[in-house]
Amino acid sequence: MPYEAPTHTVERSLRATTGAKIIAGVDEVGRGAWAGPVTVCAAITGLRRPPEGLTDSKLITPRRRAALAAELERWVTCHALGHASPEEIDDLGMTAALRLAASRALEGLPVRPDAVILDGKHDYLGAPWRVRTVIKGDRSCIAVAAASVIAKVRRDELxxxxxxxxxxxxxxxxxxxxxxxxxxxxxxxHDLGPTPFHRLSWAYLDAMPRWRHLKKVRIAAEAAALESGGQLGFDF
Structure with missing residues:
Protein backbone atom coordinates (compact mmCIF):
# COMPACT_ATOMS: atom_id res chain seq x y z
CA MET A 1 0.00 0.00 0.00
CA PRO A 2 1.51 3.37 -1.03
CA TYR A 3 2.09 5.83 1.75
CA GLU A 4 4.07 8.94 2.56
CA ALA A 5 6.84 8.07 4.98
CA PRO A 6 6.83 9.87 8.33
CA THR A 7 9.55 12.42 9.04
CA HIS A 8 11.26 14.23 11.90
CA THR A 9 9.71 17.58 10.87
CA VAL A 10 7.71 18.04 14.08
CA GLU A 11 10.65 17.07 16.28
CA ARG A 12 12.92 19.53 14.48
CA SER A 13 10.29 22.27 14.85
CA LEU A 14 9.98 21.63 18.59
CA ARG A 15 13.74 21.70 19.00
CA ALA A 16 13.96 25.01 17.13
CA THR A 17 11.02 26.77 18.78
CA THR A 18 11.10 25.45 22.34
CA GLY A 19 14.64 24.23 22.87
CA ALA A 20 13.39 20.73 23.65
CA LYS A 21 16.08 18.10 23.24
CA ILE A 22 14.33 14.95 24.44
CA ILE A 23 11.05 14.48 22.60
CA ALA A 24 8.66 11.55 23.02
CA GLY A 25 6.09 10.42 20.49
CA VAL A 26 2.88 9.12 22.11
CA ASP A 27 0.04 7.08 20.65
CA GLU A 28 -2.75 4.92 22.04
CA VAL A 29 -4.67 1.83 21.04
CA GLY A 30 -7.81 0.22 22.42
CA ARG A 31 -9.93 3.31 22.79
CA GLY A 32 -12.85 1.83 20.87
CA ALA A 33 -12.62 -1.72 22.20
CA TRP A 34 -15.33 -3.23 24.37
CA ALA A 35 -12.87 -5.26 26.43
CA GLY A 36 -9.32 -4.94 27.68
CA PRO A 37 -7.24 -1.94 28.62
CA VAL A 38 -6.48 1.19 26.71
CA THR A 39 -2.76 1.11 26.01
CA VAL A 40 -0.37 4.00 25.38
CA CYS A 41 3.20 3.82 24.13
CA ALA A 42 5.74 6.61 24.57
CA ALA A 43 8.79 6.35 22.32
CA ILE A 44 11.91 8.46 22.02
CA THR A 45 13.74 8.09 18.72
CA GLY A 46 16.14 11.00 18.34
CA LEU A 47 16.64 12.10 14.73
CA ARG A 48 17.91 8.82 13.31
CA ARG A 49 16.54 7.22 10.16
CA PRO A 50 13.81 4.69 11.06
CA PRO A 51 13.41 1.12 9.84
CA GLU A 52 11.99 0.71 6.34
CA GLY A 53 8.21 0.68 6.06
CA LEU A 54 7.38 2.62 9.22
CA THR A 55 3.93 4.22 9.14
CA ASP A 56 0.63 4.20 11.02
CA SER A 57 0.12 0.73 12.50
CA LYS A 58 -3.34 0.44 10.91
CA LEU A 59 -1.77 0.55 7.43
CA ILE A 60 0.52 -2.43 8.05
CA THR A 61 -0.40 -6.11 7.80
CA PRO A 62 -0.43 -7.99 11.12
CA ARG A 63 2.60 -10.13 10.23
CA ARG A 64 4.69 -7.17 9.08
CA ARG A 65 3.49 -5.11 12.05
CA ALA A 66 4.70 -7.73 14.55
CA ALA A 67 8.11 -7.94 12.90
CA LEU A 68 8.38 -4.16 12.70
CA ALA A 69 7.47 -3.73 16.38
CA ALA A 70 10.33 -6.02 17.40
CA GLU A 71 12.68 -4.10 15.13
CA LEU A 72 11.48 -0.76 16.47
CA GLU A 73 11.97 -1.81 20.08
CA ARG A 74 15.63 -2.40 19.28
CA TRP A 75 15.92 0.78 17.20
CA VAL A 76 14.28 3.42 19.45
CA THR A 77 16.36 5.20 22.05
CA CYS A 78 13.82 4.01 24.63
CA HIS A 79 10.13 3.31 24.97
CA ALA A 80 7.58 2.42 27.64
CA LEU A 81 3.99 1.22 27.76
CA GLY A 82 1.20 2.39 30.04
CA HIS A 83 -2.22 0.80 30.51
CA ALA A 84 -5.53 1.80 32.04
CA SER A 85 -7.68 -1.17 33.01
CA PRO A 86 -11.36 -1.70 32.15
CA GLU A 87 -12.20 -0.88 35.78
CA GLU A 88 -10.28 2.40 35.54
CA ILE A 89 -12.00 3.24 32.26
CA ASP A 90 -15.40 2.62 33.89
CA ASP A 91 -14.54 4.60 37.01
CA LEU A 92 -12.74 7.54 35.40
CA GLY A 93 -14.14 7.79 31.87
CA MET A 94 -12.08 7.39 28.73
CA THR A 95 -10.45 10.82 28.68
CA ALA A 96 -9.07 10.50 32.20
CA ALA A 97 -8.12 6.85 31.56
CA LEU A 98 -6.10 7.91 28.52
CA ARG A 99 -4.35 10.54 30.63
CA LEU A 100 -3.56 7.92 33.26
CA ALA A 101 -2.18 5.42 30.73
CA ALA A 102 -0.12 8.08 28.96
CA SER A 103 1.29 9.36 32.25
CA ARG A 104 2.28 5.82 33.20
CA ALA A 105 4.04 5.37 29.85
CA LEU A 106 5.91 8.66 30.08
CA GLU A 107 6.89 8.10 33.70
CA GLY A 108 8.13 4.65 32.73
CA LEU A 109 10.77 6.09 30.39
CA PRO A 110 14.33 6.13 31.75
CA VAL A 111 14.57 9.84 30.87
CA ARG A 112 11.99 12.61 31.23
CA PRO A 113 10.96 14.16 27.89
CA ASP A 114 11.20 17.91 27.39
CA ALA A 115 8.21 17.72 25.04
CA VAL A 116 5.57 15.24 23.90
CA ILE A 117 4.09 14.78 20.44
CA LEU A 118 0.57 13.45 20.88
CA ASP A 119 -1.33 11.85 18.03
CA GLY A 120 -4.69 13.44 17.29
CA LYS A 121 -6.48 16.74 17.73
CA HIS A 122 -7.16 16.77 21.47
CA ASP A 123 -4.63 17.07 24.26
CA TYR A 124 -5.84 14.50 26.78
CA LEU A 125 -2.49 14.63 28.61
CA GLY A 126 -2.10 18.24 29.71
CA ALA A 127 0.15 19.69 32.43
CA PRO A 128 2.85 19.22 33.52
CA TRP A 129 3.79 17.90 30.08
CA ARG A 130 4.61 20.22 27.18
CA VAL A 131 2.37 18.78 24.45
CA ARG A 132 2.17 19.28 20.69
CA THR A 133 -0.87 17.59 19.14
CA VAL A 134 -0.57 16.42 15.54
CA ILE A 135 -3.54 15.16 13.54
CA LYS A 136 -2.55 11.88 11.86
CA GLY A 137 0.74 12.10 13.69
CA ASP A 138 1.02 8.32 13.44
CA ARG A 139 1.48 8.78 9.68
CA SER A 140 3.54 11.96 9.59
CA CYS A 141 5.80 11.83 12.65
CA ILE A 142 8.45 9.14 13.12
CA ALA A 143 8.31 9.00 16.92
CA VAL A 144 4.51 8.77 16.97
CA ALA A 145 4.46 6.15 14.21
CA ALA A 146 6.94 4.04 16.19
CA ALA A 147 4.77 4.37 19.30
CA SER A 148 1.69 3.45 17.23
CA VAL A 149 3.17 0.18 15.98
CA ILE A 150 4.59 -0.90 19.34
CA ALA A 151 1.36 -0.09 21.21
CA LYS A 152 -0.81 -1.96 18.71
CA VAL A 153 1.31 -5.12 18.66
CA ARG A 154 1.86 -5.35 22.40
CA ARG A 155 -1.82 -4.74 23.25
CA ASP A 156 -2.89 -7.35 20.68
CA GLU A 157 -0.51 -9.80 22.34
CA LEU A 158 -1.88 -8.97 25.76
CA HIS A 190 -25.17 -11.93 23.97
CA ASP A 191 -25.07 -15.56 25.13
CA LEU A 192 -22.62 -15.44 28.03
CA GLY A 193 -22.52 -11.82 29.18
CA PRO A 194 -19.49 -9.68 29.96
CA THR A 195 -16.31 -11.02 31.52
CA PRO A 196 -14.14 -9.29 34.13
CA PHE A 197 -12.16 -7.92 31.18
CA HIS A 198 -15.10 -6.01 29.70
CA ARG A 199 -15.89 -2.33 30.09
CA LEU A 200 -19.22 -2.13 31.86
CA SER A 201 -19.99 1.55 31.33
CA TRP A 202 -20.27 1.17 27.55
CA ALA A 203 -23.45 1.38 25.50
CA TYR A 204 -23.27 -2.13 24.03
CA LEU A 205 -25.00 -3.42 27.19
CA ASP A 206 -28.07 -1.32 26.37
CA ALA A 207 -28.83 -3.70 23.48
CA MET A 208 -28.54 -6.81 25.69
CA PRO A 209 -31.58 -6.97 28.01
CA ARG A 210 -30.27 -10.06 29.76
CA TRP A 211 -27.12 -8.25 30.90
CA ARG A 212 -28.26 -4.63 30.98
CA HIS A 213 -28.44 -4.63 34.78
CA LEU A 214 -24.64 -4.96 34.91
CA LYS A 215 -24.06 -1.61 33.23
CA LYS A 216 -22.22 1.02 35.25
CA VAL A 217 -23.46 4.60 35.02
CA ARG A 218 -21.03 6.72 33.08
CA ILE A 219 -19.48 9.40 35.22
CA ALA A 220 -20.77 12.98 35.00
CA ALA A 221 -17.47 14.42 33.81
CA GLU A 222 -17.41 12.12 30.81
CA ALA A 223 -21.01 12.96 29.91
CA ALA A 224 -20.24 16.66 30.19
CA ALA A 225 -17.28 16.29 27.84
CA LEU A 226 -19.49 14.63 25.24
CA GLU A 227 -22.28 17.17 25.60
CA SER A 228 -19.84 20.05 25.14
CA GLY A 229 -18.70 18.65 21.81
CA GLY A 230 -15.58 16.85 22.98
CA GLN A 231 -14.60 14.02 20.65
CA LEU A 232 -13.35 10.86 22.27
CA GLY A 233 -13.01 9.05 18.95
CA PHE A 234 -12.33 5.42 18.12
CA ASP A 235 -9.31 3.69 16.62
CA PHE A 236 -9.90 0.60 14.50
Whole structure:
Protein backbone atom coordinates (compact mmCIF):
# COMPACT_ATOMS: atom_id res chain seq x y z
CA MET A 1 0.00 0.00 0.00
CA PRO A 2 1.51 3.37 -1.03
CA TYR A 3 2.09 5.83 1.75
CA GLU A 4 4.07 8.94 2.56
CA ALA A 5 6.84 8.07 4.98
CA PRO A 6 6.83 9.87 8.33
CA THR A 7 9.55 12.42 9.04
CA HIS A 8 11.26 14.23 11.90
CA THR A 9 9.71 17.58 10.87
CA VAL A 10 7.71 18.04 14.08
CA GLU A 11 10.65 17.07 16.28
CA ARG A 12 12.92 19.53 14.48
CA SER A 13 10.29 22.27 14.85
CA LEU A 14 9.98 21.63 18.59
CA ARG A 15 13.74 21.70 19.00
CA ALA A 16 13.96 25.01 17.13
CA THR A 17 11.02 26.77 18.78
CA THR A 18 11.10 25.45 22.34
CA GLY A 19 14.64 24.23 22.87
CA ALA A 20 13.39 20.73 23.65
CA LYS A 21 16.08 18.10 23.24
CA ILE A 22 14.33 14.95 24.44
CA ILE A 23 11.05 14.48 22.60
CA ALA A 24 8.66 11.55 23.02
CA GLY A 25 6.09 10.42 20.49
CA VAL A 26 2.88 9.12 22.11
CA ASP A 27 0.04 7.08 20.65
CA GLU A 28 -2.75 4.92 22.04
CA VAL A 29 -4.67 1.83 21.04
CA GLY A 30 -7.81 0.22 22.42
CA ARG A 31 -9.93 3.31 22.79
CA GLY A 32 -12.85 1.83 20.87
CA ALA A 33 -12.62 -1.72 22.20
CA TRP A 34 -15.33 -3.23 24.37
CA ALA A 35 -12.87 -5.26 26.43
CA GLY A 36 -9.32 -4.94 27.68
CA PRO A 37 -7.24 -1.94 28.62
CA VAL A 38 -6.48 1.19 26.71
CA THR A 39 -2.76 1.11 26.01
CA VAL A 40 -0.37 4.00 25.38
CA CYS A 41 3.20 3.82 24.13
CA ALA A 42 5.74 6.61 24.57
CA ALA A 43 8.79 6.35 22.32
CA ILE A 44 11.91 8.46 22.02
CA THR A 45 13.74 8.09 18.72
CA GLY A 46 16.14 11.00 18.34
CA LEU A 47 16.64 12.10 14.73
CA ARG A 48 17.91 8.82 13.31
CA ARG A 49 16.54 7.22 10.16
CA PRO A 50 13.81 4.69 11.06
CA PRO A 51 13.41 1.12 9.84
CA GLU A 52 11.99 0.71 6.34
CA GLY A 53 8.21 0.68 6.06
CA LEU A 54 7.38 2.62 9.22
CA THR A 55 3.93 4.22 9.14
CA ASP A 56 0.63 4.20 11.02
CA SER A 57 0.12 0.73 12.50
CA LYS A 58 -3.34 0.44 10.91
CA LEU A 59 -1.77 0.55 7.43
CA ILE A 60 0.52 -2.43 8.05
CA THR A 61 -0.40 -6.11 7.80
CA PRO A 62 -0.43 -7.99 11.12
CA ARG A 63 2.60 -10.13 10.23
CA ARG A 64 4.69 -7.17 9.08
CA ARG A 65 3.49 -5.11 12.05
CA ALA A 66 4.70 -7.73 14.55
CA ALA A 67 8.11 -7.94 12.90
CA LEU A 68 8.38 -4.16 12.70
CA ALA A 69 7.47 -3.73 16.38
CA ALA A 70 10.33 -6.02 17.40
CA GLU A 71 12.68 -4.10 15.13
CA LEU A 72 11.48 -0.76 16.47
CA GLU A 73 11.97 -1.81 20.08
CA ARG A 74 15.63 -2.40 19.28
CA TRP A 75 15.92 0.78 17.20
CA VAL A 76 14.28 3.42 19.45
CA THR A 77 16.36 5.20 22.05
CA CYS A 78 13.82 4.01 24.63
CA HIS A 79 10.13 3.31 24.97
CA ALA A 80 7.58 2.42 27.64
CA LEU A 81 3.99 1.22 27.76
CA GLY A 82 1.20 2.39 30.04
CA HIS A 83 -2.22 0.80 30.51
CA ALA A 84 -5.53 1.80 32.04
CA SER A 85 -7.68 -1.17 33.01
CA PRO A 86 -11.36 -1.70 32.15
CA GLU A 87 -12.20 -0.88 35.78
CA GLU A 88 -10.28 2.40 35.54
CA ILE A 89 -12.00 3.24 32.26
CA ASP A 90 -15.40 2.62 33.89
CA ASP A 91 -14.54 4.60 37.01
CA LEU A 92 -12.74 7.54 35.40
CA GLY A 93 -14.14 7.79 31.87
CA MET A 94 -12.08 7.39 28.73
CA THR A 95 -10.45 10.82 28.68
CA ALA A 96 -9.07 10.50 32.20
CA ALA A 97 -8.12 6.85 31.56
CA LEU A 98 -6.10 7.91 28.52
CA ARG A 99 -4.35 10.54 30.63
CA LEU A 100 -3.56 7.92 33.26
CA ALA A 101 -2.18 5.42 30.73
CA ALA A 102 -0.12 8.08 28.96
CA SER A 103 1.29 9.36 32.25
CA ARG A 104 2.28 5.82 33.20
CA ALA A 105 4.04 5.37 29.85
CA LEU A 106 5.91 8.66 30.08
CA GLU A 107 6.89 8.10 33.70
CA GLY A 108 8.13 4.65 32.73
CA LEU A 109 10.77 6.09 30.39
CA PRO A 110 14.33 6.13 31.75
CA VAL A 111 14.57 9.84 30.87
CA ARG A 112 11.99 12.61 31.23
CA PRO A 113 10.96 14.16 27.89
CA ASP A 114 11.20 17.91 27.39
CA ALA A 115 8.21 17.72 25.04
CA VAL A 116 5.57 15.24 23.90
CA ILE A 117 4.09 14.78 20.44
CA LEU A 118 0.57 13.45 20.88
CA ASP A 119 -1.33 11.85 18.03
CA GLY A 120 -4.69 13.44 17.29
CA LYS A 121 -6.48 16.74 17.73
CA HIS A 122 -7.16 16.77 21.47
CA ASP A 123 -4.63 17.07 24.26
CA TYR A 124 -5.84 14.50 26.78
CA LEU A 125 -2.49 14.63 28.61
CA GLY A 126 -2.10 18.24 29.71
CA ALA A 127 0.15 19.69 32.43
CA PRO A 128 2.85 19.22 33.52
CA TRP A 129 3.79 17.90 30.08
CA ARG A 130 4.61 20.22 27.18
CA VAL A 131 2.37 18.78 24.45
CA ARG A 132 2.17 19.28 20.69
CA THR A 133 -0.87 17.59 19.14
CA VAL A 134 -0.57 16.42 15.54
CA ILE A 135 -3.54 15.16 13.54
CA LYS A 136 -2.55 11.88 11.86
CA GLY A 137 0.74 12.10 13.69
CA ASP A 138 1.02 8.32 13.44
CA ARG A 139 1.48 8.78 9.68
CA SER A 140 3.54 11.96 9.59
CA CYS A 141 5.80 11.83 12.65
CA ILE A 142 8.45 9.14 13.12
CA ALA A 143 8.31 9.00 16.92
CA VAL A 144 4.51 8.77 16.97
CA ALA A 145 4.46 6.15 14.21
CA ALA A 146 6.94 4.04 16.19
CA ALA A 147 4.77 4.37 19.30
CA SER A 148 1.69 3.45 17.23
CA VAL A 149 3.17 0.18 15.98
CA ILE A 150 4.59 -0.90 19.34
CA ALA A 151 1.36 -0.09 21.21
CA LYS A 152 -0.81 -1.96 18.71
CA VAL A 153 1.31 -5.12 18.66
CA ARG A 154 1.86 -5.35 22.40
CA ARG A 155 -1.82 -4.74 23.25
CA ASP A 156 -2.89 -7.35 20.68
CA GLU A 157 -0.51 -9.80 22.34
CA LEU A 158 -1.88 -8.97 25.76
CA UNK A 159 -5.44 -9.62 24.59
CA UNK A 160 -4.44 -12.91 22.95
CA UNK A 161 -2.82 -14.04 26.19
CA UNK A 162 -6.12 -13.65 28.03
CA UNK A 163 -7.51 -16.55 26.02
CA UNK A 164 -4.54 -18.71 26.91
CA UNK A 165 -4.82 -17.92 30.61
CA UNK A 166 -8.55 -18.48 30.96
CA UNK A 167 -10.77 -20.87 29.01
CA UNK A 168 -13.75 -18.76 30.08
CA UNK A 169 -12.82 -16.01 27.63
CA UNK A 170 -12.11 -18.30 24.68
CA UNK A 171 -15.60 -17.84 23.13
CA UNK A 172 -14.98 -14.09 22.84
CA UNK A 173 -12.02 -14.64 20.46
CA UNK A 174 -9.87 -11.87 21.89
CA UNK A 175 -6.89 -13.27 19.96
CA UNK A 176 -8.67 -12.36 16.72
CA UNK A 177 -10.53 -9.17 17.66
CA UNK A 178 -8.40 -7.73 20.51
CA UNK A 179 -11.58 -6.82 22.38
CA UNK A 180 -13.20 -4.93 19.51
CA UNK A 181 -16.84 -5.67 18.57
CA UNK A 182 -16.49 -8.46 15.99
CA UNK A 183 -19.48 -10.75 15.18
CA UNK A 184 -18.01 -13.58 17.27
CA UNK A 185 -17.39 -11.22 20.19
CA UNK A 186 -20.93 -9.85 20.00
CA UNK A 187 -22.45 -13.33 19.88
CA UNK A 188 -20.48 -14.46 22.93
CA UNK A 189 -21.52 -11.36 24.84
CA HIS A 190 -25.17 -11.93 23.97
CA ASP A 191 -25.07 -15.56 25.13
CA LEU A 192 -22.62 -15.44 28.03
CA GLY A 193 -22.52 -11.82 29.18
CA PRO A 194 -19.49 -9.68 29.96
CA THR A 195 -16.31 -11.02 31.52
CA PRO A 196 -14.14 -9.29 34.13
CA PHE A 197 -12.16 -7.92 31.18
CA HIS A 198 -15.10 -6.01 29.70
CA ARG A 199 -15.89 -2.33 30.09
CA LEU A 200 -19.22 -2.13 31.86
CA SER A 201 -19.99 1.55 31.33
CA TRP A 202 -20.27 1.17 27.55
CA ALA A 203 -23.45 1.38 25.50
CA TYR A 204 -23.27 -2.13 24.03
CA LEU A 205 -25.00 -3.42 27.19
CA ASP A 206 -28.07 -1.32 26.37
CA ALA A 207 -28.83 -3.70 23.48
CA MET A 208 -28.54 -6.81 25.69
CA PRO A 209 -31.58 -6.97 28.01
CA ARG A 210 -30.27 -10.06 29.76
CA TRP A 211 -27.12 -8.25 30.90
CA ARG A 212 -28.26 -4.63 30.98
CA HIS A 213 -28.44 -4.63 34.78
CA LEU A 214 -24.64 -4.96 34.91
CA LYS A 215 -24.06 -1.61 33.23
CA LYS A 216 -22.22 1.02 35.25
CA VAL A 217 -23.46 4.60 35.02
CA ARG A 218 -21.03 6.72 33.08
CA ILE A 219 -19.48 9.40 35.22
CA ALA A 220 -20.77 12.98 35.00
CA ALA A 221 -17.47 14.42 33.81
CA GLU A 222 -17.41 12.12 30.81
CA ALA A 223 -21.01 12.96 29.91
CA ALA A 224 -20.24 16.66 30.19
CA ALA A 225 -17.28 16.29 27.84
CA LEU A 226 -19.49 14.63 25.24
CA GLU A 227 -22.28 17.17 25.60
CA SER A 228 -19.84 20.05 25.14
CA GLY A 229 -18.70 18.65 21.81
CA GLY A 230 -15.58 16.85 22.98
CA GLN A 231 -14.60 14.02 20.65
CA LEU A 232 -13.35 10.86 22.27
CA GLY A 233 -13.01 9.05 18.95
CA PHE A 234 -12.33 5.42 18.12
CA ASP A 235 -9.31 3.69 16.62
CA PHE A 236 -9.90 0.60 14.50
Missing amino acids: MAELGLESAAVEPYAFAENAGYPSPVHKAAL
